[in-house]
Amino acid sequence: MLDTEPGRLFAFLVHPLTLRIVSGAAICLAWEATARIPISFAFPTFSATMVALWSMIADFSLIHAFAITLQPLVLGLVISAFAGVAIGVAMGLKEPVHWFASPVFIVAQAAPLAALIPLIIFAYGIGLVAKTLVVCIMAMPVIVLNSCAAVRHAPVSLLEMGRAFGCTRRQEIARIILPAASPVIFAGLRLGSAAAFVGAILAELLITPVGIGDLITYNRSVADYPRMYAAIVSIIIVSVLFIEVLEFIEVTLFRPEKRARA
Amino acid sequence: MTVDPKTAQARIAADAIVEVRDVSKTYPGDVHALDAISIGFERGRLTSLLGPSGCGKTTLLKIIAGLLPATSGEVVVDGRIVSGPGPERAFVFQDFALMPWASVLGNVTFGLEMRKVGKAEREEIARHYIAEVGLSGFEKKYPHELSGGMRQRVGLARALAVRADVLLMDEPFSAVDEQTRRKFQEDLLGLREKENKTFIFVTHSIEEAVYVSDSIVLLSPQPGRVAQVIAPDIQRGGDVDAIRRHPVYLDTVDAIWRGLKRYLD
Numbered sequence: 001m002l003d004t005e006p007g008r009l010f011a012f013l014v015h016p017l018t019l020r021i022v023s024g025a026a027i028c029l030a031w032e033a034t035a036r037i038p039i040s041f042a043f044p045t046f047s048a049t050m051v052a053l054w055s056m057i058a059d060f061s062l063i064h065a066f067a068i069t070l071q072p073l074v075l076g077l078v079i080s081a082f083a084g085v086a087i088g089v090a091m092g093l094k095e096p097v098h099w100f101a102s103p104v105f106i107v108a109q110a111a112p113l114a115a116l117i118p119l120i121i122f123a124y125g126i127g128l129v130a131k132t133l134v135v136c137i138m139a140m141p142v143i144v145l146n147s148c149a150a151v152r153h154a155p156v157s158l159l160e161m162g163r164a165f166g167c168t169r170r171q172e173i174a175r176i177i178l179p180a181a182s183p184v185i186f187a188g189l190r191l192g193s194a195a196a197f198v199g200a201i202l203a204e205l206l207i208t209p210v211g212i213g214d215l216i217t218y219n220r221s222v223a224d225y226p227r228m229y230a231a232i233v234s235i236i237i238v239s240v241l242f243i244e245v246l247e248f249i250e251v252t253l254f255r256p257e258k259r260a261r262a
Numbered sequence: 263m264t265v266d267p268k269t270a271q272a273r274i275a276a277d278a279i280v281e282v283r284d285v286s287k288t289y290p291g292d293v294h295a296l297d298a299i300s301i302g303f304e305r306g307r308l309t310s311l312l313g314p315s316g317c318g319k320t321t322l323l324k325i326i327a328g329l330l331p332a333t334s335g336e337v338v339v340d341g342r343i344v345s346g347p348g349p350e351r352a353f354v355f356q357d358f359a360l361m362p363w364a365s366v367l368g369n370v371t372f373g374l375e376m377r378k379v380g381k382a383e384r385e386e387i388a389r390h391y392i393a394e395v396g397l398s399g400f401e402k403k404y405p406h407e408l409s410g411g412m413r414q415r416v417g418l419a420r421a422l423a424v425r426a427d428v429l430l431m432d433e434p435f436s437a438v439d440e441q442t443r444r445k446f447q448e449d450l451l452g453l454r455e456k457e458n459k460t461f462i463f464v465t466h467s468i469e470e471a472v473y474v475s476d477s478i479v480l481l482s483p484q485p486g487r488v489a490q491v492i493a494p495d496i497q498r499g500g501d502v503d504a505i506r507r508h509p510v511y512l513d514t515v516d517a518i519w520r521g522l523k524r525y526l527d
Contacts, residue, residue: 160329161359164347165373165424175372179363257363257404 044226049233052226061215062234069211069235072128073200076135080192084140085185088147092181093173098148109141113199117206131203138199139192146188150181179254186250190243197239278302279460280326280428285335286485287321295321297485298335303428308454308461310471310478312518314525318486319464320356320432326462327353327430339428349377352426356433358413360405366392366416367401373424384423391419394456396449411442422457431463435470443470448502450474468522472496472514473505480518483525490521 012018028046035045044052056062087105091098113134124130154177162176204213212235219228251258280303287296295318303309311319324330326337328346337344339351347353352373360369367388374384392401395415405413414434421429435443447470454461454474465471471478472494482489494514496505505511 157355157357157359158361161353161355162376164327164329164351164353164355165420166347166349166376168376171376175375176361179361182363255363256365257406 042223042225044229048226049229052224053230053233056215056227056230056234062231065211065215065231066234066238067211069200069204069213072131072135072203073196075128076132076199077139077193077196079132080136080139080143080196081189084143084192085147085189088144088185088188089151089178089181091144091148092151093177101144102148105141105144108137109145111137113137113202114206117203121207126208130207131200134203134207135196135199138202139196142195143188143192146191147181147185150184150188151177153184154180182250182254186246186254190246193243193246194239197235197242201235277305279305279340280462281338282322282326283336283338285322285325285332285337287318287325287330288333294485296325296332297487299481299486299488300335301479301488301491303460303462304477305427305460306458307476308450308463308474310463310465310475311481312465312468312471312478313481313486313489314483314522315466317481317483317525319466319481322481322486323430323432323462323464327351329353349424350426351428351430352421352424354414354417354421354429354431354434356436358405358410358417358437360413360416362405365402365404366397366408366419369405369416370419370423373420377424387425388419388423391422392416394422394453395419409442411438411446414438414446426459428460428462431461433464433466436466447473451498451502468515468518469506472511472518478514478518480521492518 032046035043035048053062087101091101116137117134120130120133124133158176158180159172162172167175201213201216204211205217209217212231215231216228219225219231282299282301282303285296285299286294288294299322311322313319321330325332326339326344328337328344328348328351339348342348361372364372367385370388370392371384374387379387389398389401392398395418397412397415397419400408400412405416408416414437418434421431435446438446450461451474463471463474476493478492478494479488480490480492481487492514494510496508496510496514498505
């Protein structure tokens with residue numbers, strides 16, 4: 001049956017979804033195999049981690065932890081996204097704003113965040129404000145700098161076309177510059193989101209151990225490695241899902257021609 | 263058939279919709295692109311700007327469009343001095359300049375939208391011109407789904423849709439393959455019959471210029487000057503293929519080539 005339809009079998013094998021599942025399964029298998037050798041007693045198997053993950057979902061400890069972790073994360077990310085895109089676009093459109101604001105974000109992007117955390121604790125304490133700030137410091141520079149670069153590199157021929165057909169500056173920004181910049185702005189938002197997750201966990205590990213950071217720290221201290229790894233896996237899964245959702249929003253709202261391609 | 267520049271200008275100036283008066287252009291770094299160009303473009307005719315690369319023909323077209331400022335001199339369109347782009351002029355770009363995120367309909371309505379024409383009206387006008395360039399049924403397609411030739415048809419429909427009197431075309435067929443190019447040239451002749459517009463057409467192809475033009479302005483390079491104005495006397499009614507075998511067509515191509523040769527070394 002399959003021999004008579006090699007085309008269909010091949011199409012199934014190279015289908016993006018098949019490849020994604022195979023790739024994911026390969027990583028899980030490699031994990032399981034290396035953990036069974038074992039390479040370290042602190043490295044649990046994939047199956048043990050999944051069992052721990054399930055038990056943490058079942059006893060609500062994971063959901064409780066996420067409720068805490070997501071507060072500074074979502075707050076910081078929303079602030080970074082809106083303020084970051086606005087500042088970046090303004091920098092791209094107006095040269096004085098660019099010269100004024102770019103040093104701040106270039107320094108923020110280059111600075112090692114962990115070194116700044118004592119300073120943040122000193123100024124803002126150990127509460128939600130300090131953690132939100134850490135998330136913002138992580139996420140905002142890449143969002144700002146990408147938005148700025150995207151706006152500054154609007155295609156010259158489209159700008160000329162806009163002028164030839166009588167665009168006002170406002171129309172030029174709304175109808176040419178921003179649509180042309182949106183793929184790179186969204187790339188910045190995706191990178192910023194990933195950085196925000198890093199920032200949120202870092203804040204919980206370095207400021208006060210609560211939420212997912214607490215699950216990681218606590219389970220390590222009691223040597224419950226499957227639960228520690230389960231906490232790490234859970235945050236990775238949420239992070240990936242979040243970025244996928246962002247990509248879906250981008251394609252649905254801003255890139256009609258990408259939908260046409262699919 | 264061939265007239266010297268001075269008498270040609272005197273003749274054309276009678277009903278010139280676009281007048282270029284003593285226009286010079288120097289780019290930063292002292293690159294002298296155009297030197298004291300004076301030409302009149304007659305209403306309702308198709309005039310080509312022809313010359314080797316570097317003769318400033320695209321620069322001149324963009325100055326007429328108001329996209330580039332002249333260093334000195336002025337351009338007068340319909341009696342008004344040009345200070346920027348205006349609704350009486352529309353531009354067709356060499357690289358099409360289509361917005362990849364907009365459908366064919368979205369691209370063609372762009373100019374009308376900038377002029378605050380209502381949605382229903384501008385889509386009706388756009389559909390008319392999309393049909394005229396032969397793209398009916400492609401209204402909802404995106405530029406990446408079209409061939410190069412079809413993309414330039416979108417660019418042409420966009421320029422037609424704003425119903426400008428003067429159509430400025432910057433090497434519009436140079437980015438498409440040879441067969442499509444020939445088809446385009448024939449279609450351009452048809453378009454000229456239908457639309458009562460003034461065409462200013464930049465090309466580096468001698469055959470193309472002779473095939474489509476009422477009048478050819480030959481520019482010499484570095485700095486660009488008007489070398490010669492040629493009005494090939496070719497009857498264009500009837501069989502479009504016959505033009506390429508017409509003795510006047512062949513003679514004019516030959517004469518221009520001999521004239522241009524000396525600028526190439």
